[in-house]
Amino acid sequence: DTEVTQTPKHLVMGMTNKKSLKCEQHMGHRAMYWYKQKAKKPPELMFVYSYEKLSINESVPSRFSPECPNSSLLNLHLHALQPEDSALYLCASTGLALTGELFFGEGSRLTVL
Amino acid sequence: DAKTTQPPSMDCAEGRAANLPCNHSTISGNEYVYWYRQIHSQGPQYIIHGLKNNETNEMASLIITEDRKSSTLILPHATLRDTAVYYCIVSGATNKLIFGTGTLLAVQP
Numbered sequence: 001d002t003e004v005t006q007t008p009k010h011l012v013m014g015m016t017n018k019k020s021l022k023c024e025q026h027m028g029h030r031a032m033y034w035y036k037q038k039a040k041k042p043p044e045l046m047f048v049y050s051y052e053k054l055s056i057n058e059s060v061p062s063r064f065s066p067e068c069p070n071s072s073l074l075n076l077h078l079h080a081l082q083p084e085d086s087a088l089y090l091c092a093s094t095g096l097a098l099t100g101e102l103f104f105g106e107g108s109r110l111t112v113l
Numbered sequence: 114d115a116k117t118t119q120p121p122s123m124d125c126a127e128g129r130a131a132n133l134p135c136n137h138s139t140i141s142g143n144e145y146v147y148w149y150r151q152i153h154s155q156g157p158q159y160i161i162h163g164l165k166n167n168e169t170n171e172m173a174s175l176i177i178t179e180d181r182k183s184s185t186l187i188l189p190h191a192t193l194r195d196t197a198v199y200y201c202i203v204s205g206a207t208n209k210l211i212f213g214t215g216t217l218l219a220v221q222p
Binding site for chain 1: 147149151155156157158159162198200208209210211212213214215
């Protein structure tokens with residue numbers, strides 16, 4: 001199994017809603033990532049979890065709250081988002097070897113109304 | 114992390130080799146060069162990486178200059194399915210890959 005699975009594929013939410021994006025991998029990888037990608041722009045790193053602990057937070061606003069309940073799962077909790085947060089949210093994972101490669105999911109496309 | 118410079122777009126005829134350049138003049142000795150691509154509406158896909166030596170796999174070849182200040186990704190026989198944005202990334206640790214603006218490769222029939 002070399003897949004990173006993200007759900008839902010599409011999500012529409014209002015600015016007062018609370019929702020979550022989910023990411024799952026069964027490759028035994030111990031590092032997992034969230035990236036945000038706006039249209040026609042490169043992916044921007046948001047968070048990195050290493051051995052289920054948050055190791056990198058790229059100064060992301062607190063309305064985005066990551067969670068890593070176990071080594072296979074990564075969540076991104078969303079609350080009080082703004083329309084400009086509409087984007088493709090990508091999850092990735094990798095083994096922790098220095099020369100490892102990132103495996104990306106297909107992304108969750110979020111629209112904030 | 115060192116920054117990279119890539120042309121914004123390139124064209125290539127189907128069946129011909131596609132050579133995608135990348136400048137990384139501030140690369141440090143322990144930093145690797147990674148290449149990823151992103152086909153429209155999909156997640157990025159790892160292609161290849163290298164440190165000093167040239168590398169080849171089933172997808173592509175990576176040529177790194179001796180001074181390591183630039184590299185070229187070579188797709189030996191481009192197909193229409195290779196149309197994508199290609200990202201060159203320099204990183205010392207896989208726990209922080211920062212994407213630049215990339216090159217949009219358009220393979221023409």
